[in-house]
Amino acid sequence: MRSQPPRRRAAPWGDVLDPSQSLRGKRDIGIRFGKIEAVDADIPTARALRVLNADGKLVTPGLVDLHVHVYPYGSALGIPADEVVAQQCTTTCVSAGDAGANNFAGFRRHIVAQTRTRLYAFVHIANIGLAGFPVAELYNIDFAQTDAAAKAIAENSDIVLGAKVRMSDNIIAKHGLEPLKRAIAACEQAGDGMKVMCHIGGVETRQLMSQILDLLRPGDILTHCYSGFPNLAGDFTNIVQDGKLLPAALAAKQRGVIFDVGHGGGSFDYTVAEAAIAQGTPPDTISSDIHAVSGNTPGMPYLTWVMSKFMGLGFTLEQVVAMATINPAKVINRAPKIGTLQMGAPGDVAIMELVEGPVSFVDTRNNKRDGKVYLLLMTRRRPRGVSDGFQRTAITGECPLWVISGHSGIAIAMSALSPSQTFVGVSGMSA
Numbered sequence: 485m486r487s488q489p490p491r492r493r494a495a496p497w498g499d500v501l502d503p504s505q506s507l508r509g510k511r512d513i514g515i516r517f518g519k520i521e522a523v524d525a526d527i528p529t530a531r532a533l534r535v536l537n538a539d540g541k542l543v544t545p546g547l548v549d550l551h552v553h554v555y556p557y558g559s560a561l562g563i564p565a566d567e568v569v570a571q572q573c574t575t576t577c578v579s580a581g582d583a584g585a586n587n588f589a590g591f592r593r594h595i596v597a598q599t600r601t602r603l604y605a606f607v608h609i610a611n612i613g614l615a616g617f618p619v620a621e622l623y624n625i626d627f628a629q630t631d632a633a634a635k636a637i638a639e640n641s642d643i644v645l646g647a648k649v650r651m652s653d654n655i656i657a658k659h660g661l662e663p664l665k666r667a668i669a670a671c672e673q674a675g676d677g678m679k680v681m682c683h684i685g686g687v688e689t690r691q692l693m694s695q696i697l698d699l700l701r702p703g704d705i706l707t708h709c710y711s712g713f714p715n716l717a718g719d720f721t722n723i724v725q726d727g728k729l730l731p732a733a734l735a736a737k738q739r740g741v742i743f744d745v746g747h748g749g750g751s752f753d754y755t756v757a758e759a760a761i762a763q764g765t766p767p768d769t770i771s772s773d774i775h776a777v778s779g780n781t782p783g784m785p786y787l788t789w790v791m792s793k794f795m796g797l798g799f800t801l802e803q804v805v806a807m808a809t810i811n812p813a814k815v816i817n818r819a820p821k822i823g824t825l826q827m828g829a830p831g832d833v834a835i836m837e838l839v840e841g842p843v844s845f846v847d848t849r850n851n852k853r854d855g856k857v858y859l860l861l862m863t864r865r866r867p868r869g870v871s872d873g874f875q876r877t878a879i880t881g882e883c884p885l886w887v888i889s890g891h892s893g894i895a896i897a898m899s900a901l902s903p904s905q906t907f908v909g910v911s912g913m914s915a
């Protein structure tokens with residue numbers, strides 16, 4: 485029950501927030517040739533070829549989602565990255581192991597090459613990636629071919645960040661630490677700086693969770709870090725056990741393992757998150773784990789909605805925007821100036837509304853929490869060019885948005901124009 489109607493925060497201008505440069509305030513943004521050319525208090529509209537009025541809106545760098553499934557037709561749960569732009573403001577996405585060594589070339593040629601959203605990926609340690617979903621990819625450990633994964637990682641190191649491995653017992657059965665060991669070995673064979681993205685959920689034993697955490701190296705990513713998913717025996721073997729954070733989890737955090745949310749359809753539990761955060765392991769990155777299944781679950785794991793949940797957990801707007809822009813951009817560490825509005829950065833801009841008002845959230849285990857503020861996307865239009873043949877994700881009134889991206893609309897719109905005239909402003913002024 486809403487005791488009072490939600491209220492748009494009333495800034496009558498474009499309220500620009502860029503944690504990468506501690507910027508917050510009324511600004512106009514100029515984009516030319518797909519790059520940020522000006523961020524000033526006042527850009528004369530006469531300079532602009534086209535002005536997008538952002539009065540009353542929150543304007544941030546285009547959001548960066550470190551964990552998504554964006555290999556439609558290839559990963560059995562993939563959705564097109566360009567379609568979730570309109571539902572979660574993402575201009576950069578990372579495929580979390582949709583493809584393995586056997587089908588990564590297909591992902592690269594048929595998806596990355598034809599997608600406007602900037603894509604990066606982890607190569608799955610299983611050579612079939614997630615093509616077999618919902619059949620577990622590592623019940624048969626022979627799918628985890630270290631040499632083949634290492635080769636795929638090394639050959640695609642411009643867009644590949646490392647290896648993905650899913651370590652829950654519903655994926656690896658009783659293979660213990662072996663899949664993670666192979667993923668780490670593949671990264672080490674492939675070259676410097678390759679990272680493991682390690683999915684956790686319920687694992688076979690309580691001790692195994694600590695052993696998994698102990699193997700992760702600084703810079704590796706622990707995704708689904710606040711999962712409260714029980715193991716196959718029904719036991720809770722998560723990073724919080726009996727209300728206490730595992731010492732191995734705190735130690736992992738302290739040596740630089742990245743704690744990534746990866747909400748998804750089954751991997752975010754408020755009771756785990758609250759205890760883990762209170763005991764020293766806040767998230768480094770907020771990611772959605774959006775895919776054709778999770779998008780239709782009650783937790784609505786769209787990135788902006790997950791960010792809103794973390795505001796409800798006490799994080800500031802600045803913190804949650806950092807966790808979905810500059811923080812994951814640092815993990816990606818491939819192209820300069822992703823997740824920022826600094827001069828010369830790609831012209832990736834997200835426009836949202838910050839709404840103050842009572843709001844209810846639910847996690848993936850039916851725990852409910854109330855909040856006082858949330859992010860609303862600017863439009864609720866369905867994207868054009870919706871393809872068929874895959875399950876539509878839910879579009880709710882609470883989620884959708886609008887993005888200006890150097891990879892999306894604007895750069896494309898500008899390309900037909902005279903270069904000397906191609907200046908687009910995101911204006912904080914009334915038109």
Ligand SMILES: [Zn+2]
Binds near residue numbers: 551552580
């Ligand atoms: Zn996932």
